Amino acid sequence: MQLSARNGHSKQESNRVKRIVLLTAAERFQLSGIGLTLAPDFPVQDGWKNLSEKVLVVAPGGSEFKAQAQLNMAHFNFGNTPTSAQRERTWRVVVSLVDVEKANVPIGSQILVSPETHRAVLGGGALDSDAV
Incomplete structure (x- = not known):
């Protein structure tokens, strides 16, 4: 995996797919057989x-790299007597990065996705102010 610093806009960058911030990593978990799973969900x-x-990962320091992401529905088990708040969180969409190590995605890293994926996850229209 190659990390590169973000610098000015080149012609090649202007041809890139427009991407929108889906999440800022608040926590991350390295799960065997799944990859690096990110929170929030x-x-x-x-x-x-x-x-x-394929998503763009941008670390707080500005380094960035592309990674394959899986966006999957997951079931969270809160035991026999979940609270009402926990019951609302039983089924969630989680983002996992395939073949990415936890050290490469520090807390505060942003995950940028296509506008179509942004709409699929969050519903409604994508915000142009968040586009890169």
Whole structure:
């Protein structure tokens, strides 16, 4: 995996796919067989289908790299007597980065996705102010 510093806009960069910030990593968990799973997670939108996409990871210091992400619906088990807040979080969409080590995604890193994926995860329209 190669990390590179973000610098001015080149012609090649202007041809890149427009990407939108989906999340800022508040926590991350290295899970065997799954990859680096990131928090926060998201509510499941009506008609959700799991998807895979090449995303852009931008660390707080500005270094960036592309990674394959899996956006999957996951079930959280809160035991026999979950609170009402926990019951609302039973089914969630989680983002996992395939073949990425925890050290490469510090807390505060941003995950940028296509506008289509942004809409699928969050519903509604994408915010142009968050586009890169």
